[in-house]
Amino acid sequence: MAHAMTEASERFQRLYVTLRDRICLLDYPPGSKLGEEALAEEFGTSRTPLRRVLARLEDEGLVESRHGIGTLVTDVDLREMAQTYELRLELAQMAGRLSPQPVTFDVLHAMLDLVSRGEALQQAPDARSFARLSMDFHDFGLSLTRNMPLRDMADRLYYRTARVWLKAIPQLDLGHECAIFLDELRQTQVALEAGDLQAAALIRRAHISMSLKRLSGF
Amino acid sequence: MAHAMTEASERFQRLYVTLRDRICLLDYPPGSKLGEEALAEEFGTSRTPLRRVLARLEDEGLVESRHGIGTLVTDVDLREMAQTYELRLELAQMAGRLSPQPVTFDVLHAMLDLVSRGEALQQAPDARSFARLSMDFHDFGLSLTRNMPLRDMADRLYYRTARVWLKAIPQLDLGHECAIFLDELRQTQVALEAGDLQAAALIRRAHISMSLKRLSGF
DNA sequence: TAGGATTTGTGCGTATGTATT
DNA sequence: TAATACATACGCACAAATCCT
Numbered sequence: 507m508a509h510a511m512t513e514a515s516e517r518f519q520r521l522y523v524t525l526r527d528r529i530c531l532l533d534y535p536p537g538s539k540l541g542e543e544a545l546a547e548e549f550g551t552s553r554t555p556l557r558r559v560l561a562r563l564e565d566e567g568l569v570e571s572r573h574g575i576g577t578l579v580t581d582v583d584l585r586e587m588a589q590t591y592e593l594r595l596e597l598a599q600m601a602g603r604l605s606p607q608p609v610t611f612d613v614l615h616a617m618l619d620l621v622s623r624g625e626a627l628q629q630a631p632d633a634r635s636f637a638r639l640s641m642d643f644h645d646f647g648l649s650l651t652r653n654m655p656l657r658d659m660a661d662r663l664y665y666r667t668a669r670v671w672l673k674a675i676p677q678l679d680l681g682h683e684c685a686i687f688l689d690e691l692r693q694t695q696v697a698l699e700a701g702d703l704q705a706a707a708l709i710r711r712a713h714i715s716m717s718l719k720r721l722s723g724f
Numbered sequence: 725m726a727h728a729m730t731e732a733s734e735r736f737q738r739l740y741v742t743l744r745d746r747i748c749l750l751d752y753p754p755g756s757k758l759g760e761e762a763l764a765e766e767f768g769t770s771r772t773p774l775r776r777v778l779a780r781l782e783d784e785g786l787v788e789s790r791h792g793i794g795t796l797v798t799d800v801d802l803r804e805m806a807q808t809y810e811l812r813l814e815l816a817q818m819a820g821r822l823s824p825q826p827v828t829f830d831v832l833h834a835m836l837d838l839v840s841r842g843e844a845l846q847q848a849p850d851a852r853s854f855a856r857l858s859m860d861f862h863d864f865g866l867s868l869t870r871n872m873p874l875r876d877m878a879d880r881l882y883y884r885t886a887r888v889w890l891k892a893i894p895q896l897d898l899g900h901e902c903a904i905f906l907d908e909l910r911q912t913q914v915a916l917e918a919g920d921l922q923a924a925a926l927i928r929r930a931h932i933s934m935s936l937k938r939l940s941g942f
Numbered sequence: 943t944a945g946g947a948t949t950t951g952t953g954c955g956t957a958t959g960t961a962t963t
Numbered sequence: 964t965a966a967t968a969c970a971t972a973c974g975c976a977c978a979a980a981t982c983c984t
Contacts (some may be wrong), residue, residue, distance in 0.1 A: 512791060512980090514951060552953045557971090561776055562783055565981070572961035573730060590873045592822050604810050619770065645967050653807045655884070661879045666873070732958090739983060760950070770974045775950090791950050792980030 514555070521549055521559045529579055530668040531637055536581035540569060560714055561722050567666055582670050584722065590667045591718040595711050597660045598647065602707025605652040609701050616646055617695050624688040633682045635676045641668065643691065647710055674721050686713070732773070739767055739777045746796055747786050748886040749855055754799035758787060762866045785884055791842045800888050802940065808885045809936040813929050814867065820925025823870040827919050834864055837912050842906040851893045859886065861909065863926055868921055892939055903933070 511519070525545075528534050535692045540560065549556065556623045571577040607613070622669050623639050644664050648657045675683070690713045697705035726885035727735070742764075746752050758778065768775065770939045778795050781787045808889040825831070841857050862882050866875045893901070908931045 512951095514791065539970090541969095542726065553971095554952050554954090558779055558951095560778060565780055571971065572960085573732065574961080574969080576970055589823065592871060593818070593873050593877070596818055600811075600814055604814075605807065620728070641792045653810060654804070655808045655811050655881060659880075662877075663873060719906075724777070730968050730972095757949090758949095771950095772975090776972095788982085789950065792948080794949055794980080794981095 517551070517555060518559060521556065523564060525559060525563060526568065527641075528564070529636060530641070530665055531674075532669060532672050534579045536579050536669070536673075538579045539576040540579065541576065543600060563590060582667055584724075586669045587670050587723070588718065589675065590663050591714060593706070594660065594663050595655065595714055598664065598710045598714055599707050600656060601651040601653075601660065601710075602704040603658055606703045607652050609650075609698050613650070614695075614698060615692075616649075617698050620646060621688075621691045621695050625682075627690050628652040628681075629683045631680045633672060633680060636670070636680070636684060636687065637672050638676075640671070640687070648704075650706065665669060670721060674724060675693050678720065679723060686716075735769070735773060736777060739774065740780060742882060743777060743781060744786065744919060745783070745859075747851060748859070748883055748890075749766075750887060750890050752797045754797050754891075756797045758792040758797065759794060784880060790885050801883055802942075803886045806936065806940070807887050808881050810934060812878065812924055815874065815881065816928045816932055818874060819865060819869040819871075819878065819928075821890050822874055823919045826849040827868075829867070829920065832913075832916060834867075835838070835909075835916050838864060839913050840911045842902075842909040844901045845885050846906050848897075849898045851890060851898060854889050854893075854898070854905065855886070858889070858905070865924075867932075868924065879886050882903050888939060889935070892900060892942060896938065904934075 525534075525540070534540065542556055546556045548551045549554065555613050560569060560571060564571055564577075567580060569577050570580050619642055620639070623642075627635055627639060644661075648660055651657065690709060694706050697703075697709060743752075752758065756928060759779065760774055764771045764774045778787060778789060782789055782795075785798060787795050788798055836863055838857070840935070841860075843858060845853055862879075866878055869875065910925060911927045912924050915921075
């Protein structure tokens with residue numbers, strides 16, 4: 507970072523991540539109303555800093571503020587999701603090619619941690635834990651490139667459609683999804699142990715593609 | 725658009741584009757101070773709607789607001805520009821592959837218009853006109869894909885570094901740059917007349933790459 | 943070192959728009 | 964149709980931070 511975090515920007519970041527995660531974990535399902543007054547009270551601020559956060563969420567397409575109505579959580583339709591996934595496929599693969607990060611011991615350790623969480627998840631399948639692990643794996647994948655604009659773009663796209671999987675889970679086989687995910691984690695671990703970032707990126711690409719295919723059944 | 729533009733969102737869009745273009749055309753060079761009060765007065769509003777615009781420009785990395793100091797136009801260093809260009813290369817090529825727009829008469833007509841502007845530019849080289857034509861050609865290129873997330877991402881990246889060319893122009897041969905640009909426009913015209921979007925995208929990619937190479941001399 | 947000038951950040955009252963009764 | 968309730972958009976006054984004298 508170029509400049510130290512001020513108190514205001516720290517609070518902004520905290521509120522932003524909190525609300526974004528709540529939206530993506532369906533704590534606020536599509537159509538929910540996020541009242542400025544209520545949220546301001548919950549976080550112990552006035553409406554002003556909160557509106558700054560909602561404005562950013564609106565720029566990113568997660569909510570939509572309408573004068574006289576309220577700030578509503580958006581929905582994601584299949585067409586938009588398909589376009590986003592199309593792009594994410596390419597970006598995921600790129601992350602292994604552009605400015606690759608060297609595979610250090612820390613990287614491998616983080617990967618191992620993700621694998622064990624995946625194993626625990628398969629023992630006790632749970633949609634919410636799955637979604638959290640998926641988010642963390644996404645972040646991990648991005649940490650493998652040093653191209654910051656690429657990270658930012660991939661991040662935006664991921665959080666834009668992350669909800670769809672959770673929304674569709676009642677119509678999927680959760681145990682099967684967990685098994686597939688654990689496979690991906692293990693394959694990625696092998697690729698990283700071989701120091702092959704491109705392979706890891708291709709595995710990610712393949713799984714995003716298959717995930718879209720399974721979701722497109724609806 | 726899902727909903728009609730309200731008066732507020734229209735004003736937001738107008739102010740946003742105005743300020744963004746001023747920054748990218750170096751009317752506000754890096755380091756300039758954008759005073760909230762002064763801008764609010766110029767546009768005939770209060771600080772509140774203006775701060776919403778500055779907040780977005782800050783999210784996109786074009787300005788940086790610091791408490792007690794002011795809102796300053798950011799600078800672009802070579803490392804960041806290289807990363808952004810690296811990504812823009814890929815996105816430009818993708819625009820010809822993902823959800824391609826059919827090449828209609830209107831598209832060809834718009835292209836022809838760009839070519840004649842390029843010809844006029846070569847007759848009377850001028851840095852500012854060059855920059856404007858470059859912006860419009862960028863927009864035109866994005867209109868060739870229907871993948872909206874791709875458009876958004878490419879847009880962000882373009883405007884993030886568009887200033888660098890103008891900043892470097894004193895050290896370049898303006899007439900030469902205009903000639904190269906006109907070549908690109910004509911090659912693109914040929915590709916579009918053949919209905920070959922991928923070729924058009926590859927030409928764009930090639931020219932972005934060469935442009936980076938010329939700029940990297942500094 | 944202190945104090946004043948300047949600028950962004952915050953809090954809150956009011957205006958405006960929408961839906962419902 | 965009119966009135967009422969309620970939510971976001973706006974404008975202003977003040978707090979907090981920084982810089983310069």
